[in-house]
Amino acid sequence: MYSNKVLDHGTPARSAPTTVSLQIDGATVTVPAGTSLMRAAVEAGVKVPKLCATDSLEAFGSCRLCVVEVEGRKGFPASCTTPCENGMKVKTQTPKVAALRRNVMELYISDHPLDCLTCPANGNCELQDMAGVVGLREVRYGYQGDNHLQAPKDTSNPYFTFDPSKCIVCSRCVRACEEVQGTFALTVQGRGFESKIASGPTDFLNSECVSCGACVQACPTATLMEKSIAEQGQPDHAVVTTCAYCGVGCAFRAEMKGNEVVRMVPHKDGKANHGHSCVKGRFAWGYATHPDRVKKPMIRARITDPWREVTWDEAFAHAASEIKRIQAKYGRTSVGGITSSRCSNEETFLVQKLVRAGFGNNNVDTCARVCHSPTGYGLKQTLGESAGTQDFDSVDETDCVIVIGANPTDGHPVFASRMKRRLRGTATEPGAGLIVIDPRRIDLVRTPHVEAGFHLQLKPGTNVAVLNALAHVVVTEGLAREDYVRERCDLAEYEKWKAFVSLPKNSPEALEAATGVPAAQIRGAARLFAAAPNGAIYYGLGVTEHSQGSTTVMAIANLAMVTGNIGRPGVGVNPLRGQNNVQGSCDMGSFPHELPGYRHVGDAATRELFQKAWGRPIDDEPGLRIPNMFDAAVDGSFKALYVQGEDIAQSDPDTAHVQHALESLECLIVQDIFLNETAKYAHVFFPGSSFLEKDGTFTNAERRISPVRKVMPPLAGLADWEVTVAFAKALGYSMHYDHPAQIMDEIARLTPTFTGVSYAKLDRLGSIQWPCNADAPEGTPYMHAKQFVRGKGRFFLTEYVETPERTTRQFPLLLTTGRILSQYNVGAQTRRTHNTVWHDADVLEIHAHDAEQRGIRDGDLVSLQSRKGATTLRAVVTERMQPGVVYTTFHHPESGVNVVTTENSDWATNCPEYKVTAVQVVPHAKKSEWQEQFGRFSDTQVGLVPKTAVRGESR
């Protein structure tokens, strides 16, 4: 259960425009209409005993423990289900209710083990607390009768146990699974004495359960219990921090014993997650102290040499001398750096500062290059700011959702739960409409109580065609919101665009052959979206990772503008960002052409500002982007790279080319918590620190800056920001900070959208959505409120251009790639947790028709081949795929998915086209040549690391 140290209001807050006043135990309290007596009592400082109620769930009224007396009314109403009325006089404690409560508790305890002293919930159990509160002193019924005390425990889930002998069937878990998570994996089976909680035909692991932890959190007893608590005991203190997994950026309470994490529980007041979590943030944090952590700095001359463990000072001196030597020999622009989207804003800011001021060039980039760089470009061009327009709460007010190229239930699960809640609707309000545009039948297309009105199952690579066709329908059928456009957009550009999308070549009928989507479906979807009072578009990497990624982002912005859907709650263009701080790393000036705050390096005034603050000249030319760095390395003009918390050898496309580039470097400096795939090509290794080991901030997909707080000392002795500072000093460029708060102060001084941000304000408000400045002192939940940031919104012509990647007789299928719920990105973190029980290898999803043609059965090993390379995977035959399209993930390095992907990229940003590769699939029981080589290389490299560096012992 949630910590009993945190106040539970019993029922959710209401936000009615009117209030009611009543008396509770003689005290007058005023609450929003619709508030329960139980919640009002808490507002008045009175805790009514309860078991089946908790403030994350709607009241249910089954336990009868919260009964009260209301003057002038008969009986004993349950305070959780009774709404407040004006003038009510409520008594929460009378002899009669006390006797009733004791009787109720007596019945519960007559079928509950009396093992409190050895129970893992001891000290944090609502049942135990309530027995104490109601004054239960005896159980008159004895324990000889029928009971559930011998019911077997389900330990199948790696993170929590289900012990039905302790269950009081309050159904909080069932309701949490339905209301909060939206999975509907749990039910109450049977009636009366026979009733029990069931997770499916066999056990939790084999059920529909997605291990989000909502049921465990809701359980008032030890029935659903974290294994970590059972093993370590109850925590002694808690620190509120931010999850280091995806771009949802959930707030968590890190519950601690000394420097040891006992559990992570989603923070109720977290504005991104409102007390919800997913399997990664909630449970998969064990990687942070995994034995594989490298805890000592290491250096070597050649990548075939054994690593030599050195002191921090030696490592900094060596790295700095190499950078200086290389710059002296090959020139100032022969070196560069990559900032990490997994590190904090402060750390990212320092790495780009080191490159621009210390290295003296703009060769700095970040992993957003390979994910959302088209978002940065496309939204800046059309709307004026490189970020999503809304907060997550906005989805509550939407009437129609388009999800394009995103799989939120897997990639952004906590937000997906929120979205599903809106899609399901309530008893009084119908759910929002849903249009899914995706080559695969993602879970959201049909999930309990949610069904997409339209699933436009397009061919990979045809997003722009589908969006143009949708816009064509809106414009030619007179559905455009021209009043909105006239007021807020550049009219000349609009007219040009309108003429363009109205062309017959952009009609759904004309594009049907290219997209594979029936024209009638496109027309229906366009009408549904245009008719919605509030329409919102959510998108992910299925939009950006294409040769037309930036064009697609612009087409999305066009569609949002023409339907009048930007500038208020419930609408907007919402990129679902991948990694925890990918928005932040972009904001912090990680792109080679932009200083912090998305200001071009060619802008003299901006450059002057930074030159003055940093005391060094800033180059006025853009630097190399990551793929350009690889090309320049192969070419011989780029010789050294400092990579912080990023695994380009695994995550970037066309592995053979990346490996060639890395091997061409004379000095590769890697800073990471593990010896990742990139580090196997490195000459200097700086051990990194996990999110638990440092202070800082992350910025999520809704521009929300949230604090990351240190709960244990850095395992290798230094936090990542301290490493960059010391490295810069060794290079002769001094930066001085005593604490990351001072780095944020510098960011605020130099960045107009961050002027009002400080650690003090973050402590006060919990989190802040930028822009935060004099115009918006407490931040900006939704942008472009009165006008677009760029002034007038600009429509761009978005001609559909077929990708150069074509199917051929040799490569007749299209491969598209993505990710799944239990694993994260390159898997460096999640592969070192029990999450591997759900996904221990990447698999290839293939449609039954394509499988049958090739003699492939479910579970067979197959060779996946493209013009770039081949790899061997296990096939999963599934109807989720459309014929002609196969799918896989890139969570395991030995899968070598990127051996197959190509060098094609987005025209504007060089974001790689991961989503379209022409391939062939054939039955093949052996590893590919690349996999054999990889295995040998990887084993050798691991063997070159001194054992003392991994265990962190001194020599």
Place this chain on the structure above:
Amino acid sequence: MDGPKLVRMANQIATFFATEPVRALAVEGVAGHLKRFWEPRMRRELLAMHAAGPVPGLHELVAEALRTQRAQLEPAARG
């Protein structure tokens, strides 16, 4: 740098701006994009290829941008 790859990338940029009905704006779009996003050694190499004679397969808008906007695209010489 990989010359043919630079040509492919430049052509992709030209394909986007080719939709612009006013040719001068399209050429300016291509040149502006190269100037704002391409690191000097990439621009230098493309300019050198173009200066050496007709580049096979180069989009005409790129060719025109390189010809007419050379001053803008030529990186300043420095260490």
